[in-house]
Amino acid sequence: MASKTDIVIGDRFRKVGSFQMPAWTVARISCANDKLPHAHLEKDGNPNDSITVGLLALTDSTLYRKVPDTVDAENGPVSHH
Numbered sequence: 001m002a003s004k005t006d007i008v009i010g011d012r013f014r015k016v017g018s019f020q021m022p023a024w025t026v027a028r029i030s031c032a033n034d035k036l037p038h039a040h041l042e043k044d045g046n047p048n049d050s051i052t053v054g055l056l057a058l059t060d061s062t063l064y065r066k067v068p069d070t071v072d073a074e075n076g077p078v079s080h081h
Contacts, residue, residue, distance in 0.1 A: 006059075007026060007029070007039060007055055007058055007059070008026065008029075009026050009027065009028060009029065010025065010026060011025070011026045011066060012024065012025050012026075012044065012066070012067035013026070013041065013058055013064045013065065013066055013067060014064065014065055014067055015063065015064060016061075016062060016063055016064060016065055022043050022044040022045050022046070023043075023044045023067045024041035024042065024043055024044070024051065025041060025042050025043075025044055026039045026040070026041055027040050027041065027042045027047075027050070028040045029055070036054050036055070036056065037054070037055045038052050038053060038054050038055065039052070039053055039054075039055055039058055040052050041053060
């Protein structure tokens, strides 16, 4: 299981069981009023569609899977944002 510090802006996640659905990209991370930290996610291809999820939920492999970075052999990592 990933720790909360393993999640950074730009990481992409997909809900378990929704492999055909667009991924969600971490747009920002917040922690208000000493509450648990949350990630604000934007849907790939539609940044106006967003959700807020606790970082602990993103580290739960029964809920979310991190989408691996795509690597272009000539140019390195490919951004999806």
